[in-house]
Amino acid sequence: MEINEKTLMRDVLVDFLRKTMTTNPKVVVVDADLAKCAGTIALEKEFPDRALNVGIAEANMAGIAAGLSTYGYIPFITSFAPFASRRIADQAMISICYAKQNVKIVGTDPGIAAQLNGGTHMPFEDMAIYRAIPDILLYEPTDAAELNAALPKILDYPKPVYIRLHRKNPRLLHDSDCKFDLMRAEVLRKGIDITFVASGIMVETALDAAAELEKEEVSAEVICCPVWKPLDTQTIINSFKKTGCALTLENHNVCGGLGSAVAEAAAENYPVPMYRIGVREKFGEVGKVDYLRKVYNLEVSDVVEHAKKVLDMKK
Secondary structure (H helix, E strand, C coil): CCCCCCCCHHHHHHHHHHHHHHHCCCEEEEECCCHHHHCCHHHHHHCCCCEEECCCCHHHHHHHHHHHHHCCCEEEEEEECCCCCCCCHHHHHHHHHHCCCCCEEEEECCHHHHHHHCHHHCCCCHHHHHHCCCCCEEECCCCHHHHHHHHHHHHHCCCCEEEEECCCCCCCCCCCCCCCCCCCCEEEECCCCEEEEECCCHHHHHHHHHHHHHCCCCCEEEEECCEEECCCHHHHHHHHHHHCCEEEEEEEECCCCHHHHHHHHHHHHCCCCEEEEEECCCCCCCCCHHHHHHHCCCCHHHHHHHHHHHHHHHC
């Protein structure tokens, strides 16, 4: 599809599923009464036998998807991210991952993107839950163009995948014809003084902070890391060896998230002074994204402040 600044991520997903289901009879969609929110409700009319709504029964949704996979189908299951992680954790662990079923799990509105749905619907721990489960790939798209390039690769990936999907349209950072490698992080901006490793909506924050630091003659390298697991350790460590210090940026709890994954990789390969920008010991709350960025210290100013502290630690 044609990608521009107004393209919604959920529209990219639905367009991909529509085209894929037209040509591949093995692709199915299973929703748990949130098809309208995910945009997949249109598929129920076009593919009534392969776009299923099981009602408010997320664990059952995961079990049905696992069963379909045993018969050679490739199910995509969709729900709000807390329901696609916390609520189905046991089914994802046993029925999908332990049983080696090829199910693609889509969790929408992660972290502060949940906005007015508030704390019960604001998952800061979804990726941490899935990071602890063996042999599942974890992907958080950066923008609509990247998602469009990633979905065919995810379809071809023969193992479970969790997609942490922002339904709307974060700032477009990639060209509409961008390439995507599931196993590689991407250096969006080269630098020599400090490394930023960011994911999702925090990638644009990292780029903006790097631009602010440049005014003070600080050169920040920005790595876009949409795949948290398996982590592209090589690209990250190569950058650390050059810059000597780092920040990680995530719209997620710092416990068990991207920051933890990067810190673990650094500890085992090349330790450097580091700070993790993310949610620290707080639950979600009601608010718009701009307000929530302030509440959880996810603003550009927070990144700049901690970058200077880490640079001082390096000295």
